[in-house]
Amino acid sequence: MSKNNKHKLIASKKILLILISLLFLSLLLINKAQLFNTFLPMSVEKIPMKVYYEKKSGWKMSYPADMKVVSSPVKERVIDPDAIGNAVDFWIYGPTQNEGTEFHDGLFITIFTANKNPDTNLKEFADQKSKYNQGNSTYPVTRLLANGISGYQFLNPEYGRTLNIFLPYEDREDKVLIMYIVSEGKYKNNYDNIYKNMLEAFSFVRDSD
Numbered sequence: 001m002s003k004n005n006k007h008k009l010i011a012s013k014k015i016l017l018i019l020i021s022l023l024f025l026s027l028l029l030i031n032k033a034q035l036f037n038t039f040l041p042m043s044v045e046k047i048p049m050k051v052y053y054e055k056k057s058g059w060k061m062s063y064p065a066d067m068k069v070v071s072s073p074v075k076e077r078v079i080d081p082d083a084i085g086n087a088v089d090f091w092i093y094g095p096t097q098n099e100g101t102e103f104h105d106g107l108f109i110t111i112f113t114a115n116k117n118p119d120t121n122l123k124e125f126a127d128q129k130s131k132y133n134q135g136n137s138t139y140p141v142t143r144l145l146a147n148g149i150s151g152y153q154f155l156n157p158e159y160g161r162t163l164n165i166f167l168p169y170e171d172r173e174d175k176v177l178i179m180y181i182v183s184e185g186k187y188k189n190n191y192d193n194i195y196k197n198m199l200e201a202f203s204f205v206r207d208s209d
Contacts, residue, residue: 047064047065047194048064048065048066049062049063049064049065049201050062050063050064050065051063051201052069052088052090053205054071054086054088054111055205056085056086057085057086057112057113057177058169058204058205058206059111059177059202059203059204059205060202060203060205061111061198061201061202061203062197062198062201063090063198063201064092064194066092067090067091067092068089068090068091068092069088069089069090070088070089071086071087071088071089072086072087072089073085073086073087074086074087074112079110079112080112080114080129080178082114082115082116083112083113083114083178084112084113084114084115085112085113086112087110087111087112088110088111088112089108089109089110090107090108090109090110090111090198091106091107091108091109092106092107092191092194093105093106094106094184094185094186094187094191096185096186097185103182103184104184104185105184105185105186105187106183106184106185106191107181107182107183107191107194107195108180108181108182108183109179109180109181109182109195109198110179110180111177111178111179112177112178113169113175113176113177113178114175114176114177114178115174115175116173116174116175116176117174118173118174122151122152122166122168122176123141123152125166125176126141126152126153126154126164126166127141129154129164129166129178130154130156130164132156132158138154139154139155139156139157140154140155141153141154142154144165146165146167146199146200146202147199147200147201147202147203149167149168149202149203149204150168151165151166151167151168152165152166153165153166161182161183161184162180162181162182163179163180163181163182163183164178164179164180165178165179165180165181165199166178167179167202169204170204177204181195183195
């Protein structure tokens with residue numbers, strides 16, 4: 001093979017690699033856009049939904065079918081000193097969010113069960129969790145209704161504007177269900193609508209349900 005032909009072959013290979021890389025990047029962006037567009041252009045009512053059952057902790061909730069869901073033991077995570085069992089994460093990334101970077105675009109929800117002193121009511125428990133500045137201050141705790149379940153909530157602005165939600169277990173005074181919700185980015189209103197609809201689809205379940 002002549003020297004000129006070798007140069008042409010090398011150049012052709014480089015062009016081919018560039019084209020393959022561009023094709024891969026295009027497919028990646030298309031897939032991300034398709035996942036993202038599943039949520040944003042459509043009304044929340046038209047989003048395909050699934051139901052997640054957490055039988056051990058006794059709850060279920062509908063969520064968008066394209067949302068990622070992972071359950072992991074709380075002992076493997078830094079989450080809450082009173083947490084028990086497993087924590088379940090639901091999330092969807094927005095168009096500018098990359099894996100492994102600080103969360104700034106999308107919706108992230110963590111749900112877990114925590115122990116509670118039976119002599120402490122739910123409002124007192126939420127008040128305790130809302131303390132900051134070495135316990136000298138508290139974030140405002142307000143009432144919340146989630147599918148008819150009366151609970152409490154407060155917004156923690158120090159950790160990605162995390163909404164903390166506390167719901168009572170029926171007939172279980174020593175347990176409380178906690179949700180952490182972070183909704184950020186250009187399409188925050190859309191993410192807010194999604195999690196609010198998820199809350200309206202939340203319910204506690206018994207073994208017989």
